[in-house]
Amino acid sequence: MPDAWTAEAxxxxxxxxxxxxxxxxxxxxxxxxxxxxxxxxxxxxxMTTEEEGIGLSAGAWLGGDKSAVLMQSSGxxxxxxxxxxxITSCQFPLFMIVTMRGQYxxxxxxxIPMGQAVAPVLKSLGVHVFEVETNKEAAEAIEAGLKMxxxxxxxxxxxxxxxxxGAKSFIADVAEEVTHV
Amino acid sequence: MSDLKxxxxxxxKKIMAVRNNALVITGLGSPxxxxxxxxxxxxxxxxxxxxxxxxxxxxxxxxxxxxxxVWVITGxxxxxxxxxxxxxxxxxxxxxxAVIVLDNEHYGETGMQRTHxxxxxxxxxxxxxxxxxxxxxxxxxETLEGLTTALTTGLLPMVAVxxxxxxxxxxxxxxxxxxxxxxxxxxxVLGATxxxxxx
Numbered sequence: 001m002p003d004a005w006t007a008e009a010x011x012x013x014x015x016x017x018x019x020x021x022x023x024x025x026x027x028x029x030x031x032x033x034x035x036x037x038x039x040x041x042x043x044x045x046x047m048t049t050e051e052e053g054i055g056l057s058a059g060a061w062l063g064g065d066k067s068a069v070l071m072q073s074s075g076x077x078x079x080x081x082x083x084x085x086x087i088t089s090c091q092f093p094l095f096m097i098v099t100m101r102g103q104y105x106x107x108x109x110x111x112i113p114m115g116q117a118v119a120p121v122l123k124s125l126g127v128h129v130f131e132v133e134t135n136k137e138a139a140e141a142i143e144a145g146l147k148m149x150x151x152x153x154x155x156x157x158x159x160x161x162x163x164x165x166g167a168k169s170f171i172a173d174v175a176e177e178v179t180h181v
Numbered sequence: 182m183s184d185l186k187x188x189x190x191x192x193x194k195k196i197m198a199v200r201n202n203a204l205v206i207t208g209l210g211s212p213x214x215x216x217x218x219x220x221x222x223x224x225x226x227x228x229x230x231x232x233x234x235x236x237x238x239x240x241x242x243x244x245x246x247x248x249x250x251v252w253v254i255t256g257x258x259x260x261x262x263x264x265x266x267x268x269x270x271x272x273x274x275x276x277x278x279a280v281i282v283l284d285n286e287h288y289g290e291t292g293m294q295r296t297h298x299x300x301x302x303x304x305x306x307x308x309x310x311x312x313x314x315x316x317x318x319x320x321x322x323e324t325l326e327g328l329t330t331a332l333t334t335g336l337l338p339m340v341a342v343x344x345x346x347x348x349x350x351x352x353x354x355x356x357x358x359x360x361x362x363x364x365x366x367x368x369x370v371l372g373a374t375x376x377x378x379x380x
Contacts, residue, residue: 017380020244043244045273047237048265055234055266059206059241062226062363063251064371066379067241085230086238090359150379 005138005160006032009097010039012139016146018095019043019065022053026072028099028165033070050075054082058092066150069096073159074114076121087155088126094155095146096127103162115162122157133161185320189283189345192325193219196281199329200252203279204370206242208235208255210290211350212283216254218353223369227355227362233262236280240270243278243338246370250277250337257284257298257342264307270338271312278338280308281328285347293347308340315339 009032013021020043021036023029036044047053053069060067071079076098087094101108102115119129128148130141138160145156189211197220206226207213213227226242228235239253260282270278286299298304305316315336319328320343328341356362367376 020241022241043273045240045244045269047269051233052237052263052266052269055231055237055263056241058231058234059238059243060245061241062206062238062366062370063204063242063245064367064375064379065241065245082231082234085232086228086234086359089230090363092363 003031003165004135005142005164006035008135008139009142010035012142012146013042013068014039016150017066018068018146020045020056020060020067021070022047022056022067023070024048024050024053024072024075026070026099028160029070029072029097032097050078051082053096054079054086054094057094058086058090061092066093067095068146069094071096071098073098073100073102073118074111076118076157077114080121080125083122083125083127083155091153092155093149093153094127095149096157097142097160098157099160099165100162105162118159125155127155127157129157129159131159131161133163135164138164186285186344186346187320187322187325189215189285189350190218192283192319192343192345195325195329196332199333201250203250203252203332204242204246204366205252205254206235206239208232208253208259210256210259211285212254212256212259213355214350214353215283217355218351221353221355223365225355226366229357229359232259234266235259236263236266236270239278239280240266240273240275243275244273247275247277249370250279251275252332253278253280255280255282256289257282257286257304258288258296260304261297261302264304264311267308267311267313267340271308274338276337279332280338280340282340282342283345284342285345287347289347303342305340305342313338313340317341318344320344
């Protein structure tokens with residue numbers, strides 16, 4: 001059963017005629033990535049780094065298509081110059097969904113600094129940031145963000161909080177047994 | 182590594198002669214002046230920043246405009262900063278995207294420091310290793326002829342690396358206004374109404 005917000009995100013992508021979805025995977029994005037990959041009307045583009053998503057989105061807009069970019073919070077750090085130099089300079093629309101790490105209940109200390117930096121960094125670049133912590137808030141922010149991006153030529157990031165996607169025990173997800181040395 | 186190097190302005194004239202209705206997106210720096218000098222028109226997107234993103238922009242545009250060819254014209258330094266995007270292009274296999282790297286083996290805008298390609302890095306080989314089936318290195322008039330044929334009738338996606346001489350180009354400068362460049366490009370591609378009232 002997909003998370004409620006991801007099903008709603010996919011429905012809204014269709015409603016807003018989103019044609020290209022660039023992503024670097026994150027556990028919290030799995031259902032949305034799968035539904036976009038399975039959708040023949042969406043170009044789902046797996047990328048090697050989140051920076052590519054900014055170029056991809058700008059290029060799609062040049063060609064007349066709307067797009068969304070999906071990433072984990074640490075990936076926001078890889079997008080900074082591309083957002084400032086391309087999106088902000090040229091007033092390209094940009095719609096990002098960022099699944100957060102480094103917040104509520106994080107168990108990997110290396111995630112915390114970038115997770116905490118995401119909102120202030122994006123805001124400093126001129127990106128409108130909507131932070132959400134429930135399925136309902138997420139669906140509303142995705143709809144508002146898509147409208148703002150593609151009608152008002154704005155750059156918008158919806159940050160899906162760790163309270164909503166859960167602070168997963170990443171080790172337990174991949175290992176049968178855990179031993180500490 | 183061949184010592185033969187072509188003149189970038191001659192190369193651009195030859196390539197643009199077979200452009201037809203291809204949309205062109207440049208990387209920042211010399212490719213901007215090269216394109217403005219050789220074929221200045223509204224469906225050129227001139228990048229003045231965003232180093233490392235030209236190939237990704239080309240991919241996004243190629244996926245959106247599948248009926249037209251999209252050419253990315255960039256430099257070796259710019260391409261080196263976005264090498265991962267070659268793997269992304271390979272995974273998507275857009276049959277209308279050509280990436281043309283004008284490789285002078287130097288960072289032209291920052292004082293002509295040597296790039297990795299002057300130390301043996303081969304961007305065409307990297308593209309091939311990334312999974313792009315059509316790649317070529319152009320370093321003489323015969324291979325340049327092969328490139329113009331490939332751009333017209335060859336199998337895309339393609340990455341072509343053209344070895345060009347490092348030197349001071351004549352500066353033919355288009356507008357630096359990103360909003361203007363973007364809107365002009367969209368108007369040329371989509372028409373005025375769709376460009377301003379996206380459906």
